[in-house]
Amino acid sequence: MSDNQETLLGQIFLYAYAKKPSNLYSYSEYLPQYIATQLLVWEVIAGQRDAQFNRISNGYTPVKDVLNNFKNAEVCKQVKNFYESYEKNIKTGSKEVSFAYKKDSLAKENALKCGSDGTYTFTDKNGQLNNFDVTVKDGSVVSKSATQLKVKAEANKLITMKQNNVNASGERCGMLVLTNGSNNQTITKLQADPRDYYAAVKGVENGSLWIKKSSPDDNKVEGITFHITGNGIDGDYTTGKDGYIRIPGLKPGTYKVSEKTSSIYTNVRDKTVIVEAGKTAYVLFVS
Known part of the structure; x- marks a missing residue:
């Protein structure tokens, strides 16, 4: 399994359904979510998703053909709705915070200058800020929207952005399993891929x-x-x-x-x- 596939699977377990229904062979309210998630997992393992989670054709059976073979139309509709919803969330949520860095050392090298009012204003071109909780060392958040973050902080301090759409433990995980109906073989257990980003500020310029x-x-x-x-x-x-x-x-x-x-x-x-x-x-x- 490639690093890219592991990253994509981590995003699936973060945004889709990462638990296992008590009984896979009888209907429950969670079964459509589980099936939708497994279809996305299949696409990644089969190489039908690129690094941006766009669908690509490579000769394997596409998911739309699988959905068309459902005997229960209502279940098929539910699975499709969850599948499309998860796909959208993964694509949207996987975008990076445009002004931030994954390493705090890089953030410090590219620290932002202070504005004329003594605050620092960051603009996120990808509109991802609502998906992150912001912590300002020795400072505070003045305002935050999907696209703009304004903070007040002391000189040369670090700003941490932690992804907030994870559960209380801060992580979710899923099992990637091969099965022939009676025997299961676990290939790997993957954690979700919540992300931390960093930004930094320079001292207030006189x-x-x-x-x-x-x-x-x-x-x-x-x-x-x-x-x-x-x-x-x-x-x-x-x-x-x-x-x-x-x-x-x-x-x-x-x-x-x-x-x-x-x-x-x-x-x-x-x-x-x-x-x-x-x-x-x-x-x-x-x-």
Whole structure:
């Protein structure tokens, strides 16, 4: 059995019916589910499913012919419904989380930069996020939908996504059995294939603030003091010879810039500026 076949069987046992009815030779409510599952297992073993779980023709009897030979039309209908439902769930659920990685080391190498609001937003092109529970180390989930995950976290932390559509024990398993009606031979016992994915975040990038003071004729004005408040900053800064104040390493957020009055410049209004992560904000005072 190839690695690909084992993976596909694991997905069948995860999304289809992995138990065994008490009596295979009499009807029960679970029998159609069991038969539908075994038909999918047969397709994998017979090489009639590719890596994306698409059906392929290779000369063996196709499942549709098996379904057409059912003597009980109602049971056939039920089996077909379960078969198609399981097939759809396997195809949909087997898609990966597009932004995440199966190894935490790769996630750390491709860590996401912080947004301007101090959060991290991941977009899943495959729409699989509702199938996963998200844990943020030293952080929290701000919001989550099928396609988008927004988190708040400390610098250089790992995000774990664990598949949530498994039973309480976290795993399901099934038996792959050959039978001639009286004797059974177990080929292998396979666990379901619940998946874990990882993503990582970089530290919150600081921004910078540049304040320029100039005259109406665009001359640089040196020695003018400004008071700046916001996000832990509360202090005075003075323009240099080029008329600028340059403040690096500011946390993303809103700041208030106030020019201190002097005998030369009066009636100057305060200004509010937003500093974004990894960017420089500019404020111009002309008088």
